Structures are given as C-alpha cells and as structure tokens.
Amino acid sequence: GAVVSQHPSRVICKSGTSVKIECRSLDFQATTMFWYRQFPKQSLMLMATSNEGSKATYEQGVEKDKFLINHASLTLSTLTVTSAHPEDSSFYICSASPGQGHGYGYTFGSGTRLTVV
Amino acid sequence: AQSVAQPEDQVNVAEGNPLTVKCTYSVSGNPYLFWYVQYPNRGLQFLLKYITGDNLVKGSYGFEAEFNKSQTSFHLKKPSALVSDSALYFCAVRDWNQGGKLIFGQGTELSVKP
Numbered sequence: 001g002a003v004v005s006q007h008p009s010r011v012i013c014k015s016g017t018s019v020k021i022e023c024r025s026l027d028f029q030a031t032t033m034f035w036y037r038q039f040p041k042q043s044l045m046l047m048a049t050s051n052e053g054s055k056a057t058y059e060q061g062v063e064k065d066k067f068l069i070n071h072a073s074l075t076l077s078t079l080t081v082t083s084a085h086p087e088d089s090s091f092y093i094c095s096a097s098p099g100q101g102h103g104y105g106y107t108f109g110s111g112t113r114l115t116v117v
Numbered sequence: 118a119q120s121v122a123q124p125e126d127q128v129n130v131a132e133g134n135p136l137t138v139k140c141t142y143s144v145s146g147n148p149y150l151f152w153y154v155q156y157p158n159r160g161l162q163f164l165l166k167y168i169t170g171d172n173l174v175k176g177s178y179g180f181e182a183e184f185n186k187s188q189t190s191f192h193l194k195k196p197s198a199l200v201s202d203s204a205l206y207f208c209a210v211r212d213w214n215q216g217g218k219l220i221f222g223q224g225t226e227l228s229v230k231p
Contacts, residue, residue, distance in 0.1 A: 004160075006160065032216070032217075034218060034219070041205065041224070041226060042223075042224065043207065043221045043222065043223050043224045044161075044207070044221050046218060046219075049216060049218060057216075091158070093160050093161070095160075095161075095219075097217065105151055105163055105166055106151075106163075106219055107163070108153075108160035108161040108162075109160050110159055110160040111158065111159060111160045113158060
C-alpha cells in the first residue's frame with residue numbers, strides 16, 4: 001500500500017509552453033503533498049507544500065506564478081510549469097505522507113524528467 | 118531548525134565488503150529519521166526509519182542503521198555490499214516545526230565495484 005503515482009515520467013516541451021505534472025495517491029488520501037525539484041546528483045529542493053482545498057505554500061525563492069499548484073482532491077495534486085524555459089529543465093518529484101499508520105514516513109512518486117528545448 | 122548532514126559526497130566499496138553511509142542530525146526534541154535510496158531517473162524508495170525503540174533499525178534490502186543519540190548520528194550500514202546497491206542515498210529528518218516536511222541531507226553516491 002501507500003503508492004504515489006506521478007505522470008508523465010518524461011516530457012519534452014518547447015520554450016514558452018506550459019507543462020502539467022500529475023501526482024496521485026492511489027490507495028490513501030493525502031491532504032498534503034509536497035513538490036520537489038532535483039538537479040543531477042544533488043539533493044531534493046522543496047518547492048512547495050500542496051494543501052487540499054487551499055492555496056499552496058511556496059518555499060522562499062520559488063515563483064508561485066511560474067509553478068502553479070492545484071490540489072483539488074484528496075488524491076490528486078498537479079504542478080504546472082508555465083511559460084517554460086530551458087532553465088526549468090529538471091527532475092520534479094512529488095511525495096505524500098500516508099499518515100501515522102505508515103510510521104510518519106513519506107511515499108514518493110517516480111519523478112518527471114522535464115526537458116525544455 | 119532541524120537538519121541532517123551527510124559528510125561524504127561519494128562512498129566507494131568493493132562488492133562483498135561492508136558499507137557505511139554516514140548521517141548526522143541536529144534536531145530539537147525527538148528525531149524522526151529516515152533513509153531513502155534513489156536510482157537514476159527514479160523517485161525515492163524508503164529503506165528504513167527510526168521513530169522510537171531499538172537503536173538498531175533493520176530495513177529493506179539488507180540495510181540497517183544505528184541511532185546514536187550521544188553522537189547525533191544515524192549511519193546506514195550493510196554487512197556485504199552488492200553492485201546493485203550502487204545508487205544515491207539520502208538521510209532525512211521530519212521537521213514537525215515546519216508542518217512535518219522532510220528535510221534532506223545532501224545525498225551520498227554509493228558506488229560498489231565488482
């Protein structure tokens with residue numbers, strides 16, 4: 001149990017277009033999901049905390065108009081990279097916590113490799 | 118603020134030898150500590166956690182970690198490394214002062230050679 005599905009796994013888009021990444025909790029409800037960005041062989045940088053039914057909380061330095069987060073249901077959060085540029089190319093990962101019954105840990109999606117050309 | 122540190126960017130081990138990936142933490146209160154592994158172009162996979170109880174925690178794929186309160190460490194260990202263990206390893210602590218989000222260490226790249 002406690003599976004998080006992330007889609008797509010890989011996307012290539014043209015500069016100036018927008019890309020949506022989906023994160024779904026398949027067998028549990030997630031009132032909170034987290035979005036991370038990761039550069040090659042580096043740690044995960046938390047971008048924002050997605051809260052079901054309310055606005056996301058962005059980390060300092062993350063442009064909220066650039067990275068739109070929507071958490072419309074207890075099982076789905078989406079990250080939209082708007083007007084993408086080559087510097088937005090990165091690996092994006094979402095995660096959610098199934099709660100106390102799973103030892104307070106987090107389950108991660110398999111990640112999305114975004115390449116902006 | 119809570120934090121974890123992984124002092125080694127890379128660890129190289131010969132197959133069959135024991136391995137250790139180091140992690141130290143700085144937290145207020147009781148730490149909730151985790152180890153995750155990441156293979157190329159994949160998300161993170163949970164290995165093990167320490168919440169409370171025995172200081173020696175056993176996890177997936179033969180890994181274990183020892184919680185040492187006096188040294189504020191939570192090193193990951195395996196008695197006999199496999200080539201397939203080669204990956205990026207992250208230590209993390211859950212920060213209850215910041216909504217419970219995970220704070221990650223810098224990551225350690227483990228390379229196991231045949």
